[in-house]
Amino acid sequence: MARRFKKNRVVVTGLGVVSPAGxxxxxxxxxxxxxxxxxxxxxxxxxxxxxxxxxxxxxxxFDENQIIPSELKAMTDLFSQFALVSTINAVENSGLTKKExxxxxxxxxxxxxxxxxxxxxxxxxxxxxxxxxxxxxAIFPINPAVLVSKYFGLTAPITAISTACSATxxxxxxxxxxxxxGKTNVMVAGGADSNIEPITFYSLSLLRIMSKxxxxxxxxxxxxxxxxxxLVLGEGAATLVLExxxxxxxxxxxxxxxxxxxxxxxxxYHITAREPSGDQALRAVKIAxxxxxxxxxxxxxxxxxxxxxxxxxxxETKFIKKIFKxxxxxxxxxxxxxVVGHGMGAASAMQAVANTLIFNRNLVPPTxxxxxxxxxxxxxxxxxxxxxxxxxYILQNSAGFAGINSVLVLGRVV
Amino acid sequence: xxxxxxxxxxxxxxxxxxRESYFKHLIEGTSRTSIKFLEDLKGKxxxxxxxxxxxxxxxxxxxxxxxxxTDRSTHMAIAAITEALKDAxxxxxxxxxxxxxxxxxxxxxxxxxATTQAxxxxxxxxxxxxxxxxxxxxxxxxxxxxxxxxxxxxxxSLVSTADNSGxxxxxxxxxxxxxGSLDYAIAGxxxxxxxxxxxxxxxxxxxxxxxxxxxxxxxxPFDKKRDGFLLSEGAxxxxxxxxxxxxxxxxxxxxxxxxxxxxxxxxxxFTRESPxxxxxxxxxxxxxxxxxxxDYICAYAISEKLADKMEAKLIRETFGNxxxxxxxxxxxxxxxxxxxxxxxxxxxxxxxxxxxxxxxxINFEIPDPECNSLNIPKxxxxxxxxTVLVNTLGxxxxxxxxxxxxxx
Numbered sequence: 001m002a003r004r005f006k007k008n009r010v011v012v013t014g015l016g017v018v019s020p021a022g023x024x025x026x027x028x029x030x031x032x033x034x035x036x037x038x039x040x041x042x043x044x045x046x047x048x049x050x051x052x053x054x055x056x057x058x059x060x061x062f063d064e065n066q067i068i069p070s071e072l073k074a075m076t077d078l079f080s081q082f083a084l085v086s087t088i089n090a091v092e093n094s095g096l097t098k099k100e101x102x103x104x105x106x107x108x109x110x111x112x113x114x115x116x117x118x119x120x121x122x123x124x125x126x127x128x129x130x131x132x133x134x135x136x137x138a139i140f141p142i143n144p145a146v147l148v149s150k151y152f153g154l155t156a157p158i159t160a161i162s163t164a165c166s167a168t169x170x171x172x173x174x175x176x177x178x179x180x181x182g183k184t185n186v187m188v189a190g191g192a193d194s195n196i197e198p199i200t201f202y203s204l205s206l207l208r209i210m211s212k213x214x215x216x217x218x219x220x221x222x223x224x225x226x227x228x229x230x231l232v233l234g235e236g237a238a239t240l241v242l243e244x245x246x247x248x249x250x251x252x253x254x255x256x257x258x259x260x261x262x263x264x265x266x267x268x269y270h271i272t273a274r275e276p277s278g279d280q281a282l283r284a285v286k287i288a289x290x291x292x293x294x295x296x297x298x299x300x301x302x303x304x305x306x307x308x309x310x311x312x313x314x315x316e317t318k319f320i321k322k323i324f325k326x327x328x329x330x331x332x333x334x335x336x337x338x339v340v341g342h343g344m345g346a347a348s349a350m351q352a353v354a355n356t357l358i359f360n361r362n363l364v365p366p367t368x369x370x371x372x373x374x375x376x377x378x379x380x381x382x383x384x385x386x387x388x389x390x391x392x393y394i395l396q397n398s399a400g401f402a403g404i405n406s407v408l409v410l411g412r413v414v
Numbered sequence: 415x416x417x418x419x420x421x422x423x424x425x426x427x428x429x430x431x432x433r434e435s436y437f438k439h440l441i442e443g444t445s446r447t448s449i450k451f452l453e454d455l456k457g458k459x460x461x462x463x464x465x466x467x468x469x470x471x472x473x474x475x476x477x478x479x480x481x482x483x484t485d486r487s488t489h490m491a492i493a494a495i496t497e498a499l500k501d502a503x504x505x506x507x508x509x510x511x512x513x514x515x516x517x518x519x520x521x522x523x524x525x526x527x528a529t530t531q532a533x534x535x536x537x538x539x540x541x542x543x544x545x546x547x548x549x550x551x552x553x554x555x556x557x558x559x560x561x562x563x564x565x566x567x568x569x570x571s572l573v574s575t576a577d578n579s580g581x582x583x584x585x586x587x588x589x590x591x592x593x594g595s596l597d598y599a600i601a602g603x604x605x606x607x608x609x610x611x612x613x614x615x616x617x618x619x620x621x622x623x624x625x626x627x628x629x630x631x632x633x634x635p636f637d638k639k640r641d642g643f644l645l646s647e648g649a650x651x652x653x654x655x656x657x658x659x660x661x662x663x664x665x666x667x668x669x670x671x672x673x674x675x676x677x678x679x680x681x682x683x684f685t686r687e688s689p690x691x692x693x694x695x696x697x698x699x700x701x702x703x704x705x706x707x708x709d710y711i712c713a714y715a716i717s718e719k720l721a722d723k724m725e726a727k728l729i730r731e732t733f734g735n736x737x738x739x740x741x742x743x744x745x746x747x748x749x750x751x752x753x754x755x756x757x758x759x760x761x762x763x764x765x766x767x768x769x770x771x772x773x774x775x776i777n778f779e780i781p782d783p784e785c786n787s788l789n790i791p792k793x794x795x796x797x798x799x800x801t802v803l804v805n806t807l808g809x810x811x812x813x814x815x816x817x818x819x820x821x822x
Contacts (some may be wrong), residue, residue: 077472113552115574117528120611124455124532133618135611137810139522141553141574150680155692157676158812159582160574162523163555170571190754199535199543206545264569266561268511271483271549283512401549402558 002331009411010179012256012356013248014094014241016086016190017125017351020056020234021340023064023291024089028350029357032336033386035368037218039341045198052210054217055196056234056341058082075134076143077116082237082346083192088151090239091165095253097188098152104185104247107156109175110144111167111191113345113400117198144192144237156184164400165305165342167191168238168349169408173262175242185247185271190239191349204233207272209309219369221338223306224313224381226374231307234341238349240356245413257356260294260393260409263287267403273311275403278319284405285323292409294393297327299409301364301389303351303396304381306335307342317377318395332369332389334382348398352408355394359412362390418591418819419660420552420668420764422502422653424494424602427758428465428646428748432497435469437712437765441794443776445630446746454610455533458470462613463629465646465749482483483546485524487605488556490649492563495600499564502653502665504598506565514595515568516561517587518651519579521753522612523553529609556604568596573755577714577808578676579603581756583818584652585674591654602651603757613645620719621809623682632779634721635743636785643716646749650757652764657821667821668764668765669802674816675700682811690724693813697732697805708721708739708803708817710772712759715743716750725807726785740797741788743775756806756814763802763818772797 017024020038021031038056047053063085063209073081116139123135137143141160149158161171168191171327175189195201204210211230213220222228248255253399267276270354289296305316321328333377336354343350358364363386370383396408423433429438429444443752446468451459472481472489475496481489495516499506506514528551534542549555557572569590573583580603587601608693616622623642625632633644677696677742701707714725733739744762751758772795781790799820806814 027733113554114548115523115553117523117525117551120525120528121532124529124611125534131611131614131618133615133736135615136522136619137576139525140576140810141523142521142576142810142812146678149678150811153680155678155680157582158575158678162520162572162574163557163570164552164554167554174571194550199532199540200548200551202535202540203531203543203545203547206543207548264571265512266516266567266570268561268565268567271546271558271562400554400558401552402554402562404554 008180009245010176010242010259011245011248013243013311014090015353015356016090016093016239017353018058018062018082018086019236020058023062025353025357032339032354032365033363035339035366037063037339039217039220041217050202050205051212052205053214054232056232057196058272060235067083075132075138077119077138078194079116079192080114080144080147083110083190083235084147086237087148087188087190087239090241094241101152101186102206105156106154106186107163107178107184108148108158108188109171110145111161111171111345112141113164113193114195115139116143118194121197121199122221144213151295163404165344165347166347166398166400166404167335167405169398169406172240172352172408176259176262178343179242179244185244187242188239189242190237191346192237193343193345194235195344196233196235199380221310222369223335223337223367224374224377225370226372228308228313230309234343236343236346238346238353240352254411255413257359258411258413260411261292263407265405268361269393269403271402274315274399276315278315281405282319282323284407288407288409294409296324296395299395301394302331302333302393303355303394304333304335305397305399306337314376317379328379332364332382332387333379334365336365338368351396355396355410358391362388364391415592416594417657418588418654418671419653420652420671421660421665422498423668423761423764424497424651425761426467426470426490427492427648428467431467431469440744440747440773441558441689441771443774445776447632448755449626449629452610455536460610461614463626463632463644464608465644467648483550484559485522485527485550485555487520487604487650488559491518491556491604492560494602494649494651495560495564498600498651498653504653510597511565511567513568514566515555515596515599516566516570516575516588517583517599517601518557519573519583519603519753520553521574521576521579522557522607524551525612526609527551529611575812576810577752577816578756578806578812579753581806582676584757584760585676585814587654588671590675591656597685599654600651601654603754604649605752605754606647607752608645608647622630631777633717633746633749635717635746635775636726636782636790637778638780638782640717640722643718644749646751649755650754650761652761661822669767669821670819672819673700673704674813674815679811679813685807687720693807694728694731696813697815700817704817706801706817708801710766711739711741711772711800711803713741713743713761714805714807716745723784725805726788730787735787737789739789740772741790744773746776759804760816763804767799767802767818767820770797770799
């Protein structure tokens with residue numbers, strides 16, 4: 001059984017999300033737990049000539065409370081806007097006031113795979129003289145952290161971590177360390193991406209990692225299924241407010257979950273494929289479990305990277321079996337990507353919000369579209385329907401291009 | 415807590431594509447700034463004053479297949495890492511790979527690659543687009559490609575904090591050495607921002623120099639006639655390891671990285687004169703914590719009207735009129751390479767400490783009264799240096815400071 005650290009425990013006290021499947025934690029949870037996929041034919045541009053014509057897009061009205069003034073909208077990329085809205089909602093959800101944030105020296109860390117490169121792509125389409133002067137600032141991955149810190153008037157260090165599709169696991173990991181080291185009592189950690197622009201999208205489709213199941217968008221993304229044919233691109237943002245446990249208790253905050261560990265490693269193998277043995281990914285899991293002071297058998301649920309590419313799902317299954325041995329078959333494992341798509345840098349942020357809610361709802365979200373078992377993927381992926389279960393420890397897997405492995409361990413606060 | 419030693423340096427810069435060439439030209443006060451016409455999407459030429467790493471030959475560092483799928487910022491990073499590893503005599507192998515980490519800072523990612531691809535797509539159709547576009551344009555590309563190229567498997571990160579990226583990447587890497595979680599950290603910054611979209615955006619904001627008549631005099635930090643910064647490119651990379659072990663092994667030590675601190679000034683607005691109180695407080699806390707007074711400040715000094723004035727004020731208010739403290743602006747020679755620039759300052763501080771010489775500030779002809787009372791030598795100066803301060807004060811309001819000490 002787990003041996004907990006007593007000092008500077010790090011808990012989650014606020015959640016925010018801007019996703020293709022809902023712009024608040026409740027509607028997001030409803031969609032992922034009930035398996036209501038947000039994957040559709042692409043609305044943002046004409047993709048009819050592409051191999052892949054589907055994606056999970058965030059609704060145009062994501063800024064329901066009109067937080068972002070129109071002049072700011074014109075000078076920022078969607079990824080920054082998603083992050084700003086999601087973060088403001090997360091802070092509101094935490095019940096922390098501006099004054100408390102400032103007093104606790106709250107820092108901001110945002111993960112993103114692309115930053116504002118979509119803004120550049122849009123600007124390049126325009127006529128020559130119309131280039132927005134703030135283009136460079138809109139591209140900077142740090143842009144949303146700047147906006148958030150200015151909005152709340154925060155003075156602590158801000159960072160953007162851009163480790164491809166595992167960026168937000170790393171952002172959360174760094175934020176967790178800052179609180180653990182006693183540098184601060186509150187951190188805002190989140191992630192955002194928006195890459196549904198024609199050139200980037202087309203280029204991704206050339207990598208043969210995207211699903212071509214264009215006829216039935218909601219059924220397209222099939223993690224761990226024998227007939228899986230690739231990922232479906234998503235977008236959005238999700239934010240966690242992390243807080244020192246004592247600090248949260250003292251102010252009577254609602255506590256969702258505890259961050260127990262973070263592990264990182266590099267495959268140093270291939271630019272797009274995961275290293276087949278999964279040994280470096282496994283090492284990241286071990287580091288995270290060690291830091292959490294947990295045994296593999298303590299874990300009950302794995303929030304899978306589960307992209308539905310041939311390569312990922314086999315490697316992910318393999319290293320899970322290597323580390324968990326017989327216990328691998330007792331584990332519940334699922335991927336929320338068939339519902340919200342692969343949000344790249346935002347993907348692990350959305351996973352973290354989902355995982356936090358699992359402790360709260362005592363329900364494990366399913367992997368939808370899983371119908372035909374693959375002999376290489378023979379674990380319990382929670383097909384189709386959610387499973388009622390009290391889960392105490394969750395392992396969250398993320399992986400990024402070029403073999404970046406990042407793993408988080410979350411726990412119920414007891 | 416372990417102490418951090420710098421045992422290797424690699425540099426690709428506008429004034430030299432090796433550590434030695436860079437520092438020699440820096441001490442000599444070289445500028446290779448030139449006028450160049452960059453072609454934009456519509457085939458129109460954009461007249462630019464830039465400091466390119468013109469001598470850089472990527473094909474000497476990477477095979478063709480890798481060159482074609484990656485951005486120039488990645489090419490420069492890999493070349494600089496190669497030199498730094500060799501300098502530190504560090505060979506990455508199976509036995510140590512998991513204890514070697516890579517911390518790179520880049521502010522824009524693969525924008526050069528992205529722009530070229532967009533150019534081709536809009537002029538010749540989408541079928542000209544490279545399947546590697548998305549991979550190459552992501553800021554993580556340099557980290558991923560380098561990890562594969564060198565076999566690095568340990569704790570690593572890609573830090574993107576605009577102008578502060580390189581400084582913050584090195585700061586984060588120091589923490590890993592101090593805590594003992596890594597045996598070696600390779601850390602630095604890289605940036606290849608010389609593309610029309612970047613140049614025109616910064617120019618529209620009025621941040622760039624427009625001294626087309628005399629490009630080599632365009633970058634003049636703290637000078638009264640400065641009119642904006644000089645856009646440049648490059649990569650600067652350090653090898654960091656525990657000081658005690660480096661000493662025991664009798665390794666060459668350039669410097670010790672004593673401490674690093676960062677913060678954010680939410681009120682700061684680069685378009686107008688605005689205060690930077692948090693920067694001042696962060697710097698004061700850092701100096702106090704380490705009971706340090708620098709002999710030399712390798713300043714941020716980008717040659718922009720308001721930014722230089724703000725920094726001069728910060729230095730004056732922190733140190734008073736202390737004539738013992740010398741200030742220099744390396745950007746007068748190498749320009750501002752955005753995310754790489756802080757790594758250049760830190761590498762320069764290391765080389766200054768090792769060689770006990772302060773680089774000159776060129777084009778500093780008419781001191782701006784608003785940046786007064788700074789001791790800024792026009793020629794290189796031999797000096798007895800013990801402590802060096804590096805300031806990074808980005809346009810977004812991000813403050814990063816690094817204190818370096820003399821190695822043994």
